[in-house]
Amino acid sequence: MNKIAKPAAEVDPITLQVIRGAFETIAEEMGHVLYRMSFSSIIRESQDLGAGLFDLNFNTLCESESTPMHIGSIPAYLRGIAETLEDGEWREGDVVVHNHPYYGSSHTPDLAIVVPVFLQGRLIGFAGNTAHHVDIGAATPGLIIDVPDVFAEGMLFAGTKLYRGGEPNGAIWNYIRRNSRAAQQLIADIEAQVASARLGARRFVELIERYGEETVFAAANQLMNYAERMMRQKIEAIPDGDYTAEGWLDDDGRNREQRLKVKVTVRVRGDGLEVDLTGSADQTPTAYNVPFEGSTKVAAYAAFRKLLLDTATSESRVPSNEGSFRPITVTAPLGSIYNPRFPASAEARFTQCNRMIDLIIRALAPVMPETVIAGSSASISFAAYSGVRPSGDYWVFLEVNEGAYGGRPRSDGPDSIDNLMANTRNNPLEDLAMHLPMICDRYELRDDMPAGAGEFRGGIGVVKAQRMLQPGFITHESERHTDAPWGIFGGTEGSVGRCTIRAADGTEREMPSKFSGLAVGEGEVMTYYSPNGGGYGDPLNRPALKVLDDVLDGFCSVERAREVYGVIVDTESETVDMLATEQARDRIRAAR
Structure with a gap:
């Protein structure tokens, strides 16, 4: 030690x-x-x-x-x-x-x-x-x-x-x-x-x-x-070994058909560990890179404070200071997406950090089943709306939209909330309408796709639609339109994100997860659907009455309740047929 x-x-x-x-x-x-x-x-x-x-x-x-x-x-x-x-x-x-x-x-x-x-x-x-x-x-x-x-x-x-x-x-x-x-x-x-x-x-x-x-x-x-001593004690409780997980980023904001690999290896040795990003994609020709000292390393530190020193699950509250960083080293090859060479741009760096944390959690899941969670949205929707007023002055508005956590060992994933590396608060809609030529048409829990099923289901993401009241521009940085949040220990994966632009005449087009300086006209609407979290544990172990609640709340269809959870719901009487449910679950288990 x-x-x-x-x-x-x-x-x-x-x-x-x-x-x-x-x-x-x-x-x-x-x-x-x-x-x-x-x-x-x-x-x-x-x-x-x-x-x-x-x-x-x-x-x-x-x-x-x-x-x-x-x-x-x-x-x-x-x-x-x-x-x-x-x-x-x-x-x-x-x-x-x-x-x-x-x-x-x-x-x-x-x-x-x-x-x-x-x-x-x-x-x-x-x-x-x-x-x-x-x-x-x-x-x-x-x-x-x-x-x-x-x-x-x-x-x-x-x-x-x-x-x-x-x-x-x-x-x-x-x-x-x-x-x-x-x-x-x-x-x-x-x-x-x-x-x-x-x-x-x-x-x-x-x-x-x-x-x-x-x-x-x-x-x-x-x-x-x-703080260092407490972090080392927590690390020492993890079995020594190399733990690896991989995932994919949608694109770099320009080359739409080229997904970007993220590979994370966590090497635990005694009371110290290394986060190694070797095998991740090469640096991109756009701003979709991550500054190594100021962001990549910091994301690794944050990941293990969350996993090992979380205030809600720790027996004692550990102060937030430099000591908790000392047992952790970070490796990323120079010239990779996580350690670009000067003068590569590296402004749009947040979603890569969130996916890195998401994969650290996934890598350690086999040896930390009671600590990890299923896949979260692990992205960020960061949108810049802008335009020029009649006076000739610019207006610029930055908005961070919420995501969702994955299912957890003892509870469902929280709905519509920033997660992992992000914890910014939402902007009041009244503030938006008072100061900017925009209006929010829709802001609610996502209902077009289900969250990951499990004994503890994934969190439900947000859908937000912002309408421009005058011509302007939109730049949007998000992720996870192709790689759904993962389920764990029998839980199913969540749902990927979406983004659309609807013209004033009602026609709608699907947008990539990232786009820059898009010119939009008066009345056009950008709608963002954040990913839904993955499920934790076998869906057949979810209490039938919780499934009923999700059906009645509109979070789960009657068909999904039957096919995935094995729960037979009667929406007219708002009840569960417990005998039919037991039989359905037995059939699903036998079919496995």
Whole structure:
């Protein structure tokens, strides 16, 4: 077993827990200030953000309970800033903006704002956050997919100072204002990030002034070591071995007939493990690649926090910090979809990360049957709607649509919810109608295809239809139109996703899972159907009355209840014929 170094001084348990609570409160306050002060709905409503405190070695000391992809990536941002920092040194009052995917960022729309923390003139750490921005001047409004290289992704910042020694860098602020279609929102959201980071730095100093620098950092080290120890204990309980799973991505957003392979091998050795992506597709000529440091590695870390340190299933709550990352290494060949070579574009990277986590779960299912779940939608529907107002100004709206989880060891998969790497919130329809020339025609649970059958059925996805009230453009990034969420332990697979565009005259066409800068006219409607989750366990073990409930709720047809679950439902009396059901199930078992 790897040895964990002890800090120079042990902090007593009561003080340790007080400092732990203070760290967590600071991170939550930073996140709260950020989304409450922001103007764009992707931050204000969806809370596509993360915030935390970091030491001089770029270790995460605490993180807000927001989107996992943001928090785990900030140490990589800090390492990238260290390579590129303007002026070559930190000064009190500096504020840095950074988003370069080949210097640690998760992807370009996620701007990081970092503030150095000084104590009596000495640099002691950092306060930082990231948030997804509406538009940074890329080739298409809001989101990009079919572009040739990283330079088409919009403004690239690497260690760039927005403030030098407390004084604003006017040239950079003006550059930002003049290079975004949604400049007013972008500037306001960056200012919210600056306020959040400065608050975090101030709270960090206040904490140290109260308890002392040695005590606070000793506590931070103990908390990181504790998180590492707990993660190693969980890994050690997994039998040593190599566990592999494969899946397929639809296409790269341009070459429609070329599916992209994802192969995940989890190597467990003692109290450490490796996630190896060797065998996955080569990098693509579009933006459908994944930054290795800022996204690929972070997805692996998030996967095992979910599997092994989930708050709801753990006997004790483990702090969210750098320690949980240490036992995990990640391998992806240079030039692959998960580790592209510069200058390949890598903006549209989220669905690949979700499928990677989905396959980690699938690979470990044989040895962790009571921990894993069946296949989730494991995608994301990220849509950018945009247009030009009569005034000549652009409007841009980013929307994240929900998916569904797979069935679980003791319950059905949750319906219509972000899953795995995503946990952004939905945008209120009233907010949409008040500010944008769009209206939602339909927003409900999907009813055209069933969820995966099982003792615990898969979750049901969402269907959302958005109608344009004036001509505009749509870019849509989604997945899983060809590779259905998998069932497990006898459960059946779920349903693939769909996307359609309906013209004003009522004609409808099927769309691929990804498309860029599609021009649409007034009255045209985009409808997205997220994948339904896979089933967990033998459908014949599902209680007949639960099947009846699903039939009455419209989630399962009478025919499917009979053929897959062996349940005979009488919809007139809203009852189950229990004797006929027992006989039907016996026939199905015999036929197997």
